[in-house]
Amino acid sequence: AFDVQRIAQASAKHPKEASIKYAYGTAGFRMKADLLDCVVFRVGLLAALRSAKMDGQYIGVMITASHNPEEDNGVKLVDPRGEMLQQSWEAYATSLANAADDAALVKYFEDLIQVAKVDVSKKPKVVYGFDTRPSCPALVAALEDALGACGVEAINFGLKTTPQLHYAVRCLNTQNDPMARYDYGKLILACDELCMLTIVVKANIKKLSPIHVDCANGVGAPKLRELAKYIDDVLDVKIVNDAVGVKGKLNFECGADYVKTTQSLPLGSTLQPGNRACSYDGDADRIVYYYVDDESNFRLLDGDKIASLAAMFIIDVVKAAELADQIKVGVVQTAYANGSSTHYLEKTLKVPVSCVSTGVKHLHHEAERYDVGVYFEANGHGTVLFSSAAQQAIRNAEERTPAQAEALAQLKALTELINQTVGDAMSDMLLVEAILAHKQWDLAKWDAAYTDLPNKLAKVIVPNRNKFKTTNAERQLTEPKDLQAAIDAEVAKYSSGRSFVRASGTEDAVRVYAEAASRAECDELIVKVVELVQ
Ligand code: NG1
Ligand code: ZN
Numbered sequence: 001a002f003d004v005q006r007i008a009q010a011s012a013k014h015p016k017e018a019s020i021k022y023a024y025g026t027a028g029f030r031m032k033a034d035l036l037d038c039v040v041f042r043v044g045l046l047a048a049l050r051s052a053k054m055d056g057q058y059i060g061v062m063i064t065a066s067h068n069p070e071e072d073n074g075v076k077l078v079d080p081r082g083e084m085l086q087q088s089w090e091a092y093a094t095s096l097a098n099a100a101d102d103a104a105l106v107k108y109f110e111d112l113i114q115v116a117k118v119d120v121s122k123k124p125k126v127v128y129g130f131d132t133r134p135s136c137p138a139l140v141a142a143l144e145d146a147l148g149a150c151g152v153e154a155i156n157f158g159l160k161t162t163p164q165l166h167y168a169v170r171c172l173n174t175q176n177d178p179m180a181r182y183d184y185g186k187l188i189l190a191c192d193e194l195c196m197l198t199i200v201v202k203a204n205i206k207k208l209s210p211i212h213v214d215c216a217n218g219v220g221a222p223k224l225r226e227l228a229k230y231i232d233d234v235l236d237v238k239i240v241n242d243a244v245g246v247k248g249k250l251n252f253e254c255g256a257d258y259v260k261t262t263q264s265l266p267l268g269s270t271l272q273p274g275n276r277a278c279s280y281d282g283d284a285d286r287i288v289y290y291y292v293d294d295e296s297n298f299r300l301l302d303g304d305k306i307a308s309l310a311a312m313f314i315i316d317v318v319k320a321a322e323l324a325d326q327i328k329v330g331v332v333q334t335a336y337a338n339g340s341s342t343h344y345l346e347k348t349l350k351v352p353v354s355c356v357s358t359g360v361k362h363l364h365h366e367a368e369r370y371d372v373g374v375y376f377e378a379n380g381h382g383t384v385l386f387s388s389a390a391q392q393a394i395r396n397a398e399e400r401t402p403a404q405a406e407a408l409a410q411l412k413a414l415t416e417l418i419n420q421t422v423g424d425a426m427s428d429m430l431l432v433e434a435i436l437a438h439k440q441w442d443l444a445k446w447d448a449a450y451t452d453l454p455n456k457l458a459k460v461i462v463p464n465r466n467k468f469k470t471t472n473a474e475r476q477l478t479e480p481k482d483l484q485a486a487i488d489a490e491v492a493k494y495s496s497g498r499s500f501v502r503a504s505g506t507e508d509a510v511r512v513y514a515e516a517a518s519r520a521e522c523d524e525l526i527v528k529v530v531e532l533v534q
Contacts, residue, residue: 001120002150004106010149011102014041014142024093026359026505028076030065033135036073040139042096043075044146045109051124053116054080060169062162063130063139067257067281070250073135082170082421084361124152127168129160131219131283132244161219161284163424170421208437210236212277214266216255217243220284220425227426235433241268256281256288256380264298276443280425286380287425291443299447303376304341306432307331309446310384311351311374313435320407326393330370332363335475335500336378339515344450355473381423386415453496454522455515460533465503465510474502490528494521499529
C-alpha cells in the first residue's frame with residue numbers, strides 16, 4: 001500500500017510551476033529542463049502506480065529530450081514489454097502533472113488508484129536511465145525522491161540510450177538477462193553469425209569501407225565506442241561528434257534530425273565522395289545514412305530507404321527459407337514517407353504498406369499485425385517486428401537443402417540482431433551493415449533502388465494549432481473548414497504533387513509537408529500551402 005502522507009511530504013520539495021500547463025505528448029513530457037523538476041517527480045509517482053497496476057512488473061522511466069537542444073529535457077514511461085506507455089495512461093500522466101498543489105496531487109493519486117483499479121498490494125518496480133544532458137542528475141534525484149516515497153524497488157540503469165532502456169525493461173520482465181544486450185554480447189553474437197553466414201555464401205566476402213558515425217555529441221558516442229571494439233573483425237567504425245559533456249555541443253548542427261531536416265552534412269563531417277556515413281540522434285533511437293556522390297552532391301538515405309532495404313532483404317531470405325507462404329512481410333509508414341518509397345514498396349517489392357498517424361506507438365502497433373512488420377518514420381526512427389508465429393515458423397522449419405538451412409539461420413540471426421522493442425540506432429545500423437556486407441553494396445547501390453521525390457518540411461507558428469484537425473492518417477484536414485479543398489486545388493497544379501498539414505505533437509506549431517516531381521515545383525508548392533495555412 002502507498003503512504004500518501006510520505007508522498008505529500010516528498011512532493012513539498014518539488015512544487016509545481018504555477019503558470020505551466022503540462023501535457024504528456026508523443027514523446028512524453030518535453031520542455032526546458034528547469035521546468036521539469038516537479039514533472040519528473042510526479043512521473044515517478046505514476047510509474048509506481050503503473051507498475052502496481054501491471055502486477056508489479058518493471059516499468060521504465062527514461063530521462064532524455066532526444067534531438068532537442070541541450071537546455072531541454074524530457075521524461076517518458078516505458079511499459080512492461082518495452083513499449084510506449086499505454087494511451088489511456090497518458091491522460092493520467094497529464095492530470096497528475098497539472099495537479100495544483102501537494103493536496104490536489106495526493107487526492108488525484110488516490111482517485112487514480114480507484115479509477116485505474118490499481119492493486120496496491122503489489123510491490124512496484126521501476127528501472128530508469130538517462131542521457132548525457134547536464135540537467136539529468138538533478139532530475140534523476142527528483143525521480144528517486146518519488147520512487148522512495150512510494151516504496152518502489154528501483155534499478156538505476158545509468159547513462160543509457162533510449163532503446164537500451166526499452167530493451168532492459170522487456171528483459172527484466174521476461175527473466176532474460178538484461179545484461180545481454182546491455183553488454184552487447186547477444187547483439188554481437190547475432191551480428192557475427194549473420195556476417196559469418198555472409199562469408200559462407202560468398203567465399204571471398206570483403207569488409208566494407210569504414211562507416212563514419214555522427215553521434216550528435218550524445219550518449220551514442222560512448223555506447224558505440226564500447227560496441228565497436230567487439231565488431232571490428234566485420235566492421236570498422238569511425239566516430240565523429242563524440243564531445244559528450246562539452247557545453248553547447250549536444251545536437252548542435254549535427255545528429256540525425258539536423259541531417260534529415262537540413263538535408264546536409266553535420267558539423268565536423270569531412271566526408272569525401274565514396275565514404276559511408278550515418279547520424280544518430282541525441283538518445284540514439286534514430287539513424288539516417290548519407291554519402292556524397294561523384295558530383296559532390298549530398299545524398300540522404302533516410303528511414304524510408306532503410307525500411308525499403310530491410311523489407312527487400314527479408315523478403316528474399318524468407319523466400320530462400322521456403323517460408324514465403326507462412327511469413328508475409330508488411331511495411332508501415334506515416335504521411336511523411338516519400339511518395340517514391342511507397343511506390344517502390346508497393347509496385348516493385350509488392351509488399352502491403354500501411355499508413356498511420358505520426359508517432360512511433362502508432363507504427364509499432366500497426367506493425368504487430370504483420371508476420372514481419374517493418375516500420376520506420378522518414379526521420380529514421382524504426383525497427384522490424386517478428387510475430388511469435390513467424391518466430392515459431394522459423395524455429396520449426398525443416399532444413400531440406402543447404403541454401404534453405406542457411407536462410408533459416410540468417411532469419412534467426414535477424415530476430416536477435418534487431419531490437420524489437422523500439423527503434424535503435426545501433427541495432428538498426430548493424431542490420432543495414434549486415435545487409436550491405438551481404439550484398440557487397442556501397443551506399444550509391446542501395447540508393448539506386450528508387451529516387452526520392454524532392455520534398456520539404458516547413459513549420460508554421462499559428463495562434464492556435466489545435467484548430468487543425470485531421471483524418472485519413474493525418475493526410476487530410478477536416479478543420480479549418482475549406483482549407484483542405486484549397487490545398488488540393490494547389491497540389492493539382494504540380495506533377496506528382498503531394499502536400500499535407502497537421503499540428504505537431506511535440507512543438508507549438510503546424511507542420512507543412514510537400515513533395516513534387518522537381519525541386520522547383522516542390523519549393524513553389526510548399527510556399528503556396530504555407531500561405532494558405534497562415
Ligand atoms: P511532431 O512534432 O508531432 O511532428 C515529431 C516527429 C515524429 C516523431 C515525434 C517524436 C516529424 C515530422 N515529426 O513529431 O516523427 O518522431 O517528433 O519524437 O519528424
Ligand atoms: Zn531520439
